[in-house]
Amino acid sequence: MSDDIKFYxxxxxxxxxxxxxWQPYSPFEQMPEDCTQGIRIWDSVIPLLSLCICEWHQPDRVMRQFGCQQPIPNPPMTPAHVHALTLRGKADDDWTTILSLALEHWANRYAYHFAPTPPQVGLSCTFR
Incomplete structure (x- = not known):
């Protein structure tokens, strides 16, 4: 182990x-523009798609990062079987058909914002 790691x-x-x-984010006005691109979907529960990969962006599970109170979140949306998928033998598969529901959800991404809760003030009782 290096001395730097021991020090830190x-x-x-x-x-x-x-x-x-505890200040998770700076005020938006102070952040560089490249950090605030996509701000309209930060609180959207939507699929993130890359070729044949679909992972869910679930900001409703980390609402305190948005200054909201965190209720007990819903279970994760990524089904367990997704992590076992491989691309072997699937070169001819039409991923636009396979991922059609996720693509439709993404097309309507501005409609899927989580319901805001009252602001989180101070630490919750579990952190006192």
């Missing part, structure tokens, strides 16, 4: 609650 582990181990300022 010791540094982080010694931090106290008072020495950490």
């Amino acid at each position: 582990r010791k540094f982080f181990d010694r931090l106290t609650r008072k020495s950490i300022i």
